[in-house]
Amino acid sequence: MPEAVECRFTPSDEAGLVAGYGVVWNVLDRHGTAFAPGSLDASLADIRASGHRVPMLWAHDPARVIGAWDRLEADEHGLRVEGRLVTDTRDGADALAHLRAGSLNGLSIGFRRLADEPRAGGGRTITRAELVEISLVAVPSNNDARTTEVRGTPEEGTITMLNAAPVEHRAEPNTGADDGAGNETDLGARVAKVEEAVASIGQKVDALAEKVGQTEQRADRIEARSARVGLGSGAGAGPDPETRAFGVYLRRGSSAVEAHEMRAMSASTDSQGGFLVPDGFRAELLKRLIEVSPMRTLCTVTPTGTDALILPKVTANPTSAWVAELGTRTSSEPTVGQVKIDVHEASIYTDISRRLLEDSAINLQSELAAILSQEYARLEGQAFVSGDGTGKPRGFLSHPDFETVAAGSTSALSADKLIEVMHSLPAQYRNKGTWVMNGTTTLGKVRSFKNSSGDYLWRDALSEGNPGTILGRPVVELPDMPDIASGEVPIAFGDFKVAYRIAQRVEFSILRDDYTQAVSGLVRFFSRARLGGDLVQAAAIKGISMTA
Template structure:
């Protein structure tokens, strides 16, 4: 913005003024008017200069110009601009090969290559590659309860009364039913894992989510194994380790007998049999699907309605990876009413993040804990198939 200088205006007016004019001289009147006008203009110019500080405006312009001309350091590059430069340089390299300008080849160099090649700009996928974790789905068919104490006790009737037919005037016999208790303890399943703080911050929460998922899958697998084969000492009691569950002998060491499976099913009381479910692993299920009755009909029936389970002899079948394979002396099949297997949850899986104890190493420790128990409440509701021994 260009400002009119007061000295210039005064100089221009001074040329028209005459000294020594009288009050009645028209020239004196004109000179006086011009002098008043000059004074008014100068005053307004002074006001404008006060409002517009040219010095400050010039300083701001100088700063902007200096910043634009300043050389950029290593950390001043715009990430988006740099990525765009890499893409353009890579496209030129694909078209021109070794004729690519040297400045663009520098943009392509990500790491040294023994063949003097150049790598494409790296890209990180958000998809994780995970191995399948299989576990026995006993929870889906068992009876599950939550508890708030260190254990839970279930009253049990060991025997019934002893009523007898008696004649007139004869004394009745006394009955002495006995009772007991079954106690189910929740056992602790625990582990911990360390994650570097850099990984936690750089992954944007993905690493922690993956660790939590891995812990949940691991705990689910360990639970399923214990519900099937647990010893009952320091871990839940498994279905296959209960000593009072009766058995039906197959009659062969390697080949399943359709007749023996029918015998096994009908060896249970009708009330338990009609609420029963077959339990076996995938290898045994494949063998069962090939079995036929005396009329050539398959024992296995597919589900004709979506969401309905497959059935064997009209009863649903559940595949459990922890069940044993068909072999001499093994128990590959269990049938029964699984509401008689009780699972108690004292504490759902709890994950505690501890960033303090390993802080000197730059590591966050994640502790996972689960308290759960399981036990067969009524062995009479189950029956297993035993392969013969050679």
């Protein structure tokens, strides 16, 4: 067994020597860590070469240095240490008093783990470590030692504190007069304070345990409520009040929604009637919209709180010129105009049988989102591409500023025209451009184009989910683009994020109508959305027109 730590004091109590073992080789602590003989040799050699002394700390607190270790020696048992308390400081004097009282009775080392290896019976053996400091601690260890690890950043390594053999101290005979009742009284007062502090910590631990128990009970209740999907409200119910209430509303109407859930829906009531759909339903609806008509992905969607979206537009850039040192500078200012995008209303209704609504096995919200997305995609996709702007968004093909390159034929496309229209755009738009065309006639024709070497211009995507490319730029299939026919524009290319803007006024809302189709056993759902769209930067895109 390792030698116990010794504390020796001079008769005047002005200094104290501490000696013992800071590390015991191959003793596995309860956390499964042990030190191998020689694991600290390199660190000890560095300490001796530098001439520095390892600090003696109080409980690993770098702000409380209570002495220094004069001698560090690795022998067959472990790391033998000898040091001296600095009793001129308050912490050093306090440490001396605690050592005499027996309340400071342990050693602990701080080190950085540099290398270790697994043990055959479990745990790990540290094979190389850097010694940082050795502390006196209040909690003694048992013969097997105890360990506590404080992990730092990967660059700093892991700081581990190992409590070694219990501290014992033997005071030298004291010839002074103050060796009797005075010391006993001081010791009793210190012990009383320690007991009082321990009792206070126990009360705080009990209070914390009670709070943790209350939190666990609340979490259990929340989990139980969220798990009751479909009880009384069908499969459309969700974990949050708004989604759950919306599911009940779709299946059974507003009269079936509980009062507290109706308040959640009232917070999202559309002023024109109906309820704004929850976030989850809107996300699924938009996802399906994009899958059918990708204009919302290609273009910029901007929310607005008014009937129109007003955007600034630079109509004339400032001019620059070289001037002599004393030459006259001419005035040059940009001209800024406005682009106004009117917001229009789109409305859709769909009829669903009452039997389907009563069937809890059907995910009603998902089915309704699929039905609405198909129709909204058809409606807005046509408007964003070729709408006339009267009661609906104006499509980019219908804008008077939209420019085209003549195909040279009313019925045939050529690879040369693709190259021409691509390089007719400025570099900032060309380098971010996207090809758009329908997949029924145009895309199949373009994929057959070859260069002079016989290689196809089309390149398949390198990974799933990404579009193919033509001349290095992505191709997006837009079902609403015209077919190849005389006077039509079957292909457009450019930076649609800059060129076209979609204004979204109000989120999607749904109103349930139980009466209009009641005689047929149907429930009608009215859905409405308000949005607009227009070409705001015509220079960013161009098309190929089927003209001679």
